[in-house]
Amino acid sequence: MVFAATLDGPSVPWVELIPILSLLAGTCFLLLVGSLVPTWPRRGYAWVTGISTTVAIVASAVQWNNLYYNKGKTFFADAIAIDRFSVLASITICLAVIFGALMTSAYLTRMNADGPELYALLLTAAIGGLVMVSANELIVLFLGLETLSLSLYLLAASNRDREQSQESGLKYFILGGFSSAFFLYGVALIFGSTGSTKISGIGEALSGNISIINADAMLLVGIGMLLVGLGFKVSAAPFHVWTPDVYEGAPTPVTAFMASAGKVAAFAALIRILLVGLEQRVDDWRPVVWALAILTVFTGSILAVVQTNVKRMLAYSSISHAGFILVGVEAAGHMGSDGIATSMNYLAIYTVLVMGSFAIVLALSGNTDGETNLSDFKGLAKRRPALALAFTVLLFAQAGVPLTAGFVAKFAVIKSSVEANSYVLAIAAMVAAVIGAYLYLRIAVSMWLEEPASDSEISVDPAVVIVIAVSVVATLIVGFFPELLLQATRLARFAPR
Amino acid sequence: MLNLVWLIPALPLAGFLLILLFGRVLGEPRAGILATAMTASSFVVVVGVYLDLLSRTAEERHHVVTLFSWLPVGSLHVDMALLADPLSITMALFVTGIGSLIHLYAIGYMHGDPKFSKFFLYLNLFVFSMLMLVLGENLLVTFLGWEGVGACSYFLISFWHTRDSAATAGKKAFVTNRVGDWGMMVAMFLAFSAVGTLSYEGINSAAAGGKIAAVTATGIAMMLFVGACGKSAQLPLYIWLPDAMEGPTPVSALIHAATMVTSGVFLLTRMSPVLHASYPWVGDVIATVGALTALFAATIAVAQTDIKKVLAYSTVSQLGFMFLAIGSGAYVAAIFHMVTHAFFKALLFLGSGSVIHGMHHEQDMRNMGALRKLMPITGFTFIIGWLAIAGIPPFAGFWSKDEVLLYAFANNRLLWLIGVITALLTAYYMTRQVIMVFFGEARWHDHAEENGAHGDHAPHESPWTMVAPLVVLAGLSIVGGALQLPFSKSTKFLEHWLEPVIHDSEVSISGTWAYSNKWLLLVIAILIAVSGVVASIAVYAKGKFKIIEPKILADAWRYDSAVSAIVGGPGRAAFGGVAAFDAKVVDGAVNGIGTEVRAASGLLRKVQSGLVRSYAFVIGLGAVVLLAWFLLRGIL
Amino acid sequence: MSFVLSAVEPTSTWYLVLSAVLFGIGTIGVMVRRNPLIMFMCIELMLNAVNLSFVALSSQIANIDGQVAVFFVLVVAAAEVVVGLGIIVSIMRRRTTLTVDDMSGLKG
Amino acid sequence: MELFVFVVAAAMVLVGALGVVTRSNPVHAAMSLVLTLFGIAVMFVAHNAHFLAAVQVIVYAGAIVVLFLFVIMLLGVDRAEDLSVEPITNQRPLAAIIGVGISAIVIAAIVSSRAGLGASGEGVNETTLESPDANIRQLARVIFSDNVFAFEITSVLLLVAVIGTVVMARKTKSVGTRK
């Protein structure tokens, strides 16, 4: 027995981990103190969540600033990479957490049930997301994915007084497990064919820097499996089937969080895998992404046409948004395209839009969190003009009407797609966007042009007001002056291998 | 004086504006007096200009007054300019002259009409447009007047617009005229692309200078002729004129007899160099159409019972004569006949108006007769007009008609024959009309009793305002021939006067058989006229022969009804078809896409069954397809 | 007999094939079973299939990382089971029957 | 010898798997799952993954399946599920096609590229009588050096599991809130 062989553990870059750590700290604080101290001041949990997330954001901002000098590096033997790409994604996710926390507090107050668990789950989900976006190792990525997903399953099912919530939780759980099995199998096959689970390692293996081993079929099938798993997470058709049900069933704040943070993390992971790990195999996966993109934009917008539940409508619209982001990803597959930047740009803007929209849905969803039918929005302009106006702005932004952030996002994606000469995709996406616009028009019609069904007083929680106000203002500011955001996203790049 | 040309149209325009603003204030009869005064003073100005021109040598009888630049774009320069030369002034003379007479007449005729002032509003506007038409320096200014008179005739025909027949007639007139306008516009386009200008001087000089290819000139000429057909009621576009009788009688006299309908003749005369430059068959076409129209209308006139309809068809027929003249190259003759025709036809219309007025708006000649005793002046003047149109020497109509026939003979004897027959018919049906209205036994008493409407008071002579113009016109109809007497070069005043504009004369046909035997033709013409009169008297007054008035003639050969049947039947159906096509097919396709999307949505929706296991299946299916693709790329 | 058996060496390809079959069975199970617990078990089957390939591959390409991966997968599986069963239990509290087919209130 | 082991283990695995899919009674299904898991464990051993084999038996057979059974009993849902009917039309054949298809594709991939799989790492240590802990040592080194981050993240995962149980298990209104 040789005890001399001491283990030289890797040096831990604590500073770089501050975002994750602060979130983790927040979680633990909530759980421990929450269980020790029975009664908390109102919104106390929300405050804790907000603070820890703010710390994370600040830390990430500092990282962003430092990355001005170096292009970022990898830690834990290339297990994670801290670069502008990951930092940008992290900030977006953290924003989603703050919005989510605000909405959750409003939601819980209405349910008059308060407690640390949901906030804690938000935070753990965020941790999972952060891990995903900065993971440079497929196993770590998988762990992050599972952390995020498990938290989301629980959040979705968390409203136990509402049947749909539970149903959506179960559906999400079963299908999620199903898809992550595919993802994992993909990891296995890729590991087998390239001998590495490190994303950058895979890239090197494929670019032939180290011992080249050729197992094309296995590698490609592995890629396919990965795409299935991630496609499920980003709800790309035909792996989107779960999205409408889960979005509709889950508590509204959770839906908002899922739609934003979940998508950002999944897309970030997807982009990193495809462009860092599989850059050499662009010709293999680009056609697939192309097909997925077209399928997704059309599925989302066409299915939305006949919906009657606003939450479900937004679910479908989120699907077509995913399609648009895929358009950006497809463009990123071409040499010298800024597809990555525009996709991230789209994700950031989309996060704000979706948060605002669902915040308004939440404001109207009543005490059961279930009054989200189109009929419940009738004549909103007469009951709460400001609310109606805000929703209109957000909806038209999602439709891509100029002078809103939504237009900037779409324009950017289409631009990179055109620069990549994939005109068909660009035009198809725009056509789908037109079909999708019908859905937003329907909501606008029932808000502005129809008489109110009931004139019961709509009380809007201040927290929700904050979310709506911020998102609307942000939408307009970005719509009028997109330059700042564009500058930022254009800097999003990966750490060198 | 020449620089005051602009005053000529300006005065009626002023009248128009004044009545437009203060018409209601002025009311009856001041509005009428104002309008009449304006036209009359305009006439005075014309006379002044005329004298001024007269005082110049033939070369200087040509004066352009440019008011302002109208449509200057690129190479196109159209000025709002007036041209004073013998032709335009001749036209202006009788337009304003007869115009003012008819204004005066209308004061009496329209007495008591609620829209009295509006009537004179339109009349002045019409006179203005007509003057723009004749005085225009270029085709576009003429076209301005051309459309203006069209619009005014629309207003005036449908003056009593509560009568559906009147409203329809007005619309019909305007739309039919538009067909002609289309021709005139195309002619303008051609002229511009060939010559680069629209001014008469430019085009005519280019044509005369052989700078226009014959084919182009032909195109222009034919298109102008299409336009002329529309305005001057030639076959096949004459149909609107008879219906136009729905308008008040002064209107019929002024617009549909004396002035507007002759503008086609004027235009072709104006552009005569282009006609010369075009292929020779153009003239034949014009002459033939003219001759046929003349005969066609004359035959119809034989069987009409409406006092105004007879005159209307005779107008069409006389216009045919003018085109026959133009086609035969007898521009002077055309103008000559135009002027004389203006005299006696205006006279006849006003006379008939006076009769109608006296008969309390009775227009059917079968309910008249023996009116000469009750309406002596009207009857007397009407008879003079009859003699004039019938072509009995020495009345005006005889001379002009004879000259037309002379040229026709020189040009094409068949057409001459048609002309002669027409002349015969003219004498015949005019005599018939005179007999039915003024002679024979009075058929209006019993008629009056049977409907009892106004049987109590008998027909009466009209007021002086109406009678005076009759007298004046009667005088003109007698002496009008003096303008152009065929005896010697010196007696051909009109030809001499128009020389600067129309540079051809009898010399052009000198040497032909007709020229050398023109006195023979003269005699033939007289015989024809007389025999027509005699025949008619024999039939209608003496009852020697039975009356021949076939239904088909009364129905104007059913041409009009056939046209309306086509327009109202297949035409309308076709239009409806187009509209239906638009709604069903074009718009249907658009909405179809919408429904298709919905259907697709409904279909896709079935996938979202809510069953976890089928979701898993969908995901699995997607996975299989996706993996298959990758596998194939890997293995192959 | 024994030498026959010892003659043929089962290469790790055999194991990989087996794991593929196992994975397929798992997927089929998820699609045909209505009892969420059993569907969940099928998912576990799929995960095990993956584990098997990891191990087989790691010995095939002489790389220990495969085993490491399996180790983490085991942890994930454990956590997943806890969460999943938690959800199922909380649902079953209110319901008596236990099939996913009648949990199709959300559709369209 | 290996062949014999493989055949037996494969038999266990497949029989178990089929059992899970076909047994109508949840308890039986769980039991067949155990069978599969043991089979897998055996195969681990065959690949010198002794530590994993152990963990497999302990965690899966020992914890997970027991948990399953516990839930089944707790909820009293051990009634047999009627497998004779399939509410969704054509679900079974289609499912079969999908499953077979996936397997077939993966197998094809594996077979076609089996030759390409060359050694890439520094090898997996044989566990012999001399060094019974070779596998454990090697695993430990890798886990606690390169994969320490992943290892730490698993803690978060477990944390989520803990919260999950709380969220799902507690009574709804039991939370201390001010009304």
Place this chain on the structure above:
Amino acid sequence: MHASFPILSALILLPILGAVLITIVSNKHLELVKLIAMLFSVGVGGMSVWLLASFRSHDSGFQFVSQHDWVTSWGISWHLGVDGVSLFLVVLTGILFPLVILGVDPHHDHKRYLAWLLLLEAGVMGSFLSLDLFLFFIFFEIVLVPMYFLIGGWGYDKRVYAATKFFLYTMLGSAFMLVGIIATAVIARRDIGYLTFDLVTLAEQASFATNTGRWLFVSFAIAFAVKVPIFPLHTWLPDAHTQAPTGGSVILAGVLLKMGTYGFLRFGLYLFPAAAVWAKPVLLTLAVIGIVYGAIAATMQTDLKRLVAYSSVAHLGFIVLGIFAVTSQSLTGSVMQMVNHGISTGALFLLVGMIYERRHTRQIAELRGIQSVAPIFSAAFMIVMLSSIGVPGLNGFAGEFLILIGSFQSARWWTIVAATGVILAALYLLWAYQRVFHGEPDEANSTFAEMTLREGALIMVFIGLIGFTGVYPKPMLERIEPSVDKLVEHVVSHSDYKVPTTPNIVVEPHGEKAGE
């Protein structure tokens, strides 16, 4: 106002400011709201007139240019400018809006109505003024939103259907244009060296390969063809026009449709001359079809407003004809006709709206003999109608004639067919007029109220414009023509197109004598 004053930006921003003010003013102070709307719209109108006054005629370039960086990373700049082509459209917009705001009463929700109108004005102004593709697209697209709400909120029975159809149809068109715009900039980057959406830079410096240019042109053309609308993409127009409130219809016909034709001029001919020349035959044919087809369809309409809407299809056919028969006269005529159609059809819609106010029906069959009870009203209608028919001396004729005589030079046979549209125009309008205004009024129509003072004043403005433009178009022409000529030269120099030259025969006095 000093020349350095950024008047163009002000033209766009003032209405927006007004709209914002209106939104923040509470609903209770209705008068205040109306006052604000009036002040801002009239102010903008005044500024546009001032613009007209201080516009240097005989200057082909862009004037009052204001350019500021906006989205530098995409090479997008706030680039405004006005030339002969856009000047009168801007003025028309500036005049039309205050008239509508003052003259037409929406009956309910004045506040929102006025706010949307002002936003609409800003959008329209922007699309006529912007010299940057991106900027243009933004305004071109943003216009849909207020128009959508105007139709949907204040329209008639089928308003939602019409509004949605309008929105989606137009948006679909511009979807292609967006791709086209981006592609243009991206492809042109090779020639220019940097990414820019600036119209002038692109048009002057970029050169596209034949097929590329054609594809790009098509992508633009689809959007404009929908907007104009060109047959067979026109079916949104009758619905939108008919269902829109009077004010909406006036604006829609007056200025919105012109955005399409203007786009063809500014971004079709100017940006892709070669491709435009290539597409000439197709577009000419479609235009002529539109003229005849629209007229025929109009003849058979039973709804007065719908009839006017179809007449718009025909009239815009003339404009398109003029644009694509690229000659100095036809283009000038088209630009002029854009304004004329805006005036006369706008006035027609106002009058139809007044009829609806009185009788609450637009069905021709239910109207009769109005001329006997309301002569002044009928007279106004008659004048406007004649201008729409194209009677000389009124504005409609001047433009139409220029278009036709210009087009005849380069597209002879198309023009000859198109000219028949003049006949049809007389047919459908006069027929409608006869059915509505002539005849004996039945008891329902015998109480038809005569034109009120306010309405009269409103219509008088239009009639004044109709008369003046018809009689003395020179001032207008001499401002339009230079820019148009420049455009024609641009097309000629960038394509194989040759402008047919009309011979200019020197006329010696009494030429016919000299001729012999």
